[in-house]
Amino acid sequence: MEPGLKLGIVYIGKAGGKHKYSLVDEKDIPIVKKFRFEARVDVDRDGNGANIYAYAYDMNKERTRGCYFHEYIWERHCGGVAPGFKVIHKNGVTVDNRLYNLTIVPNNCKKYKRQRTEKMDCYGEPSEDQSIYWTAVSRIPPPEPHEEELSCTSYSKFYDANGNLVREEDDSSSFYECHFAPCSKIEHELQEFSICGRCQQVRYCGTLCQQRDWPNHKKCCKEKAKQRLQSIPPER
Numbered sequence: 450m451e452p453g454l455k456l457g458i459v460y461i462g463k464a465g466g467k468h469k470y471s472l473v474d475e476k477d478i479p480i481v482k483k484f485r486f487e488a489r490v491d492v493d494r495d496g497n498g499a500n501i502y503a504y505a506y507d508m509n510k511e512r513t514r515g516c517y518f519h520e521y522i523w524e525r526h527c528g529g530v531a532p533g534f535k536v537i538h539k540n541g542v543t544v545d546n547r548l549y550n551l552t553i554v555p556n557n558c559k560k561y562k563r564q565r566t567e568k569m570d571c572y573g574e575p576s577e578d579q580s581i582y583w584t585a586v587s588r589i590p591p592p593e594p595h596e597e598e599l600s601c602t603s604y605s606k607f608y609d610a611n612g613n614l615v616r617e618e619d620d621s622s623s624f625y626e627c628h629f630a631p632c633s634k635i636e637h638e639l640q641e642f643s644i645c646g647r648c649q650q651v652r653y654c655g656t657l658c659q660q661r662d663w664p665n666h667k668k669c670c671k672e673k674a675k676q677r678l679q680s681i682p683p684e685r
């Protein structure tokens with residue numbers, strides 16, 4: 450990371466089976482306090498999996514629908530978005546809301562669409578434009594087992610492209626994002642990623658991410674594995 454570079458990391462909630470954080474520029478840190486955040490999973494109806502966004506509710510306004518935080522940031526600095534255009538994340542990390550990472554494109558633009566990759570295992574290194582997000586998120590201490598536990602009962606909300614609630618489900622039937630904190634690969638199909646064999650709770654895009662996450666995950670993993678064994682009735 451550039452020396453002297455200051456960024457804000459905002460906890461937005463749990464989605465895709467993990468805790469999610471949004472990255473903002475230093476100049477946007479003060480406005481973060483005005484909002485309540487939600488990690489919002491938008492399922493792509495064309496079968497391209499899902500995306501996780503920072504969704505923000507203005508705490509000064511009651512009963513507002515809220516807004517996508519990247520759209521809010523764009524409008525704050527660059528003005529309104531003309532009909533037929535949308536704000537997208539250049540590096541493909543849909544919670545990296547630094548202004549530098551945002552741009553507007555026509556609604557039908559395919560250029561920044563997430564590429565489906567057959568071999569998920571070939572990942573493991575961030576691309577250059579994702580490295581700031583990667584570095585920032587890597588520095589967040591892992592959750593304690595009891596914090597993970599609490600969040601396991603959380604529900605995910607799914608919305609269609611018009612922002613209407615489609616369904617609410619528990620995590621067992623939602624798209625998982627790779628559990629390694631900085632990796633933002635997300636399943637294109639339910640249960641596409643392999644599950645941690647010990648705890649049966651978290652999923653990874655590949656073995657490299659699983660190895661890298663182990664120092665952070667092992668405490669929760671061992672705890673969960675223990676609980677799981679205790680809850681299985683003995684065989685007769």
Ligand SMILES: [Zn+2]
Binds near residue numbers: 628629632633653
């Ligand atoms: Zn991964």
Ligand SMILES: [Zn+2]
Binds near residue numbers: 645650651670
């Ligand atoms: Zn595990």
